[in-house]
Amino acid sequence: MTLSINKYVVYNLKELLKNGYLVVGLLGACVPAIIMAYFILNKSTPFTIKHVSNFYCMLGMLTAVLLPLYFINRDYSTKTISLINNSAQNRRNYVFANGIIALSVSLLYTMTGIVLLLVTKTLGVSGDLNLSFLVGFSVNVFLLVMTYFLFGYLLFLYGVRSGAVYGILTALLLFFPNALANIHGMIHNEFLSELIENFPGYFYPIMVGSNPLSPLQYSIGCLTLIVLFVVVLKKSEKIEG
Amino acid sequence: MLLNSITKKYSGSVVLNDLSLDFNKGEIVGLIGRNGAGKSTLMKIITQTIQTYDGSVAGNHQVGYLIEEPKLFSNKTGLFHLTYFSGIYGNTFNLNEYEGLLQNLQLFDVLNKKVKEYSLGMRQKLGIVMSLLNYPSYIVLDEPTNGMDVETSFEVLRELRRMADEWGVGILISSHKLEDIEAICDRVLFLKDGVVADEQQFIKNKQRTLTLVFENSVDLAAFASNQHFGSVIHSGDRDIQIETAVENAEIFKLVNQLGVRLIDFTAEKKTLRSVYMNKFRGEYHDTQY
Secondary structure, eight states, X not given: OOOOHHHHHHHHHHHHHHTSHHHHHHHHHHHHHHHHHHHHHHSOOOOOHHHHHHHHXXXXXXXXXXXXXXXXXXXXXXXXXXXXOSSHHHHXXXXXXXHHHHHHHHHXXXXXXXXXXXXXXXXXXXXXOXXXXXXXXXXXXXXXXXXXXXXXXXXXXXXXXXXXXXXXXXXXXXXXXXXXXXXXXXXXXXHHHHHHHTOHHHHHHHHTTTOOOOHHHHHHHXXXXXXXXXXXXXXXXXXXX | OEXXXXXXXXXXXXXXXXXXXXXXXXXXXXXXXXXXXXXXXXXXXXXXXXXXXXXXXXXXXXXXXXXXXXXXXXXXXXXHHHHHHHHTTTOOOOXXXXXXXXXXXXXXXXXXXXGGGXXXXXXXXXXXXXXXXXXXXXXXXXXXXXXXXXXXXXXXXXXXXXXXIIIOXXXXXXXXXXXXXXXXXXXXXXXXXXXXXXXXXOSSOOOEEEXXXXXXXXXXXHHHHHOOSSEEEEEOSSEEEEEEOSOHHHHHHHHHHHTOOEEEEEEEEOOHHHHHHHHHTSXXXXXXX
């Protein structure tokens, strides 16, 4: 009995649609961005299109990470994972299938974000919206969602309870980067400053909706993603039950 | 299915120790032993939900299972579980195919109810049906009648026997309800200290211990030298104990033929409980005359 990656992905993406979580998540991303666009268009503000994309990513990245984790949480908390973890192949297929769900969610958020930015730009929001920014935005969203999804997945594999996982992810995406940004602004040590700038826990949440990352940051990001994926895969192969 | 030299250790303590066993399609094998004897670990190794162990599991690995408690989504219906757990394995759940089983287990009419409204017995029954999804060659069931009343328990056991006989499914079943095991199993394995300490056959082997008391030693000697019913396990001055599966009528026929005078006769049926008590507690409790 081999777990069908296609069927698993299709069943569960439909489930995300049917239970309304996907719609709520996208609303959570879009509503702050639309409010920001409204103020830019109707009030005298110094804000630009990058502020719209930043507001889109503010809650949007959190919901985009939590959506694919819904299935991991569901299967581990109800222990139905033991109905899937019945061969090495099925354990791997489960990781790949959930990775594809996370990838699909990140693509959906990317496309929605781009459409939103194009519409608000057309409506008259100021600021440059060039191709390199849109490509950077797309890659950033993909890397951030996959990295934090795999980190959350790993926490579940190590038996961390769902409330704690969601709390940690919320802190990491919403509060921790601001704390690091404050520290970064205060320190004058070049090495420490570069260390913070090239730390994925800092540059992903801070830069995701603002700018393309530097080549070094992309390299560190890709390496982090690969390491997390391998660790999740290996841990999944060994976990009992 | 053949398990060869399985050893499993947890933090240095040996749970299964060089254990080997086999079971076949269409056969129901019972697994009994005290808590901590390694039953669940053994079942998890067979179902590959435990991957790290020494030894090998050979044979067809199409195994359905229900271990410990049914693993269900409380907010989903029974039908969702059957459809989903068929679907993600690339199969389409055909309700007609399972209708008889679901009817017999009285689940058919509640399939559209959410699982959180099910009783423990109903959840167990749904778990058993789920173990039969995707056409397994074997199923492994841990305490399948847990939480069921006597009548429901009987229905489930009857259906399991039918699955083995008609569908050809090999079933490994563990239970602390020895009567359940005895009622349907072809073979019973006694697990103790991580090894199969003993194996008994029950359905095919109706062994009993007969005690015959004769009027004198001459009559006893005549009977003893002419009986070929089974093995003598004790012989006294006037009494003899024989382990046999032969019907009482055959015994009495020989007694009449020999013209010996039998003054007392008892037949003690070998029950799983009596064997279990003998193996694990060192005493016989459940003697049936």
